[in-house]
Amino acid sequence: PDQLSNPYRFHNQMFVGTIRAASEATPHSRAIVQSWLRRIRGAIGMGLAWGVAWGAVGSVPRWLFGFNTDAPLPLIFGVLGFLAGVAFFGLLMLTERHRSFDELSLPRFAGWGTLSGLLLSAIFAKAASLAWGDVLVIAPTFAAACAVCATGSLVLARRAVGRDLLDGSGVSAAPELTDKTSGVAAKRS
Numbered sequence: 001p002d003q004l005s006n007p008y009r010f011h012n013q014m015f016v017g018t019i020r021a022a023s024e025a026t027p028h029s030r031a032i033v034q035s036w037l038r039r040i041r042g043a044i045g046m047g048l049a050w051g052v053a054w055g056a057v058g059s060v061p062r063w064l065f066g067f068n069t070d071a072p073l074p075l076i077f078g079v080l081g082f083l084a085g086v087a088f089f090g091l092l093m094l095t096e097r098h099r100s101f102d103e104l105s106l107p108r109f110a111g112w113g114t115l116s117g118l119l120l121s122a123i124f125a126k127a128a129s130l131a132w133g134d135v136l137v138i139a140p141t142f143a144a145a146c147a148v149c150a151t152g153s154l155v156l157a158r159r160a161v162g163r164d165l166l167d168g169s170g171v172s173a174a175p176e177l178t179d180k181t182s183g184v185a186a187k188r189s
Contacts (some may be wrong), residue, residue, distance in 0.1 A: 039093060047085035050149050054081025063071050088116040101157050114152025117143035
C-alpha cells in the first residue's frame with residue numbers, strides 16, 4: 001500500500017542504495033576501476049596520437065600533388081588512425097600487458113602493429129563491402145602504416161621514460177603496461 005501511494009519511493013530508495021554502495025566500495029574494487037580507467041585513457045591517447053599521425057599523412061596528397069577530393073582525406077585518415085591506435089592498444093593489452101617497454105623489441109611491437117592493421121583492414125573491408133582487389137591493396141597498406149606507428153609509439157615511450165629518469169621526476173624506473181600498484185600485473189623475470 002505504501003508503494004501505491006508514492007510510486008517514486010521505491011526508485012528513490014534504489015538510487016540512495018546505489019550511491020551508498022558506491023561510497024562504501026572496497027580499496028580493491030577502487031583499484032580495479034582505476035586500472036580500467038587508466039587503460040581506457042591509454043587507449044584513447046594511443047588512438048589520438050595515431051589519428052594525428054594518419055591525418056597528417058592524409059593531407060599529403062593534397063599538399064604535394066594538388067589532389068582534391070569531395071571527402072576530406074585528413075579527417076578520414078585521422079578516424080582510421082584513431083581506430084587503428086585503439087585496436088593496437090587492445091591487442092597489446094591482451095598479449096603484452098605483463099612486460100615493460102624495455103622488455104619489448106621493436107620488431108615484436110611492429111609485428112603487433114601489423115596484426116592490428118590487418119584486423120582493421122578486415123573490419124574496414126567487411127564494412128565497406130570491398131572487392132578482393134581492393135582488399136589486397138588496403139590490407140598491406142594498413143599493416144605497414146600500423147607497423148610504422150607501433151614502432152614510433154615504442155620509440156617515443158622509451159624516450160619519454162628516459163627523459164623522466166634523467167629529470168628525476170619519474171617515479172617508476174620500469175613502467176609497465178598495467179598498474180603495478182593495484183596488484184593487477186606482476187613483472188615477469
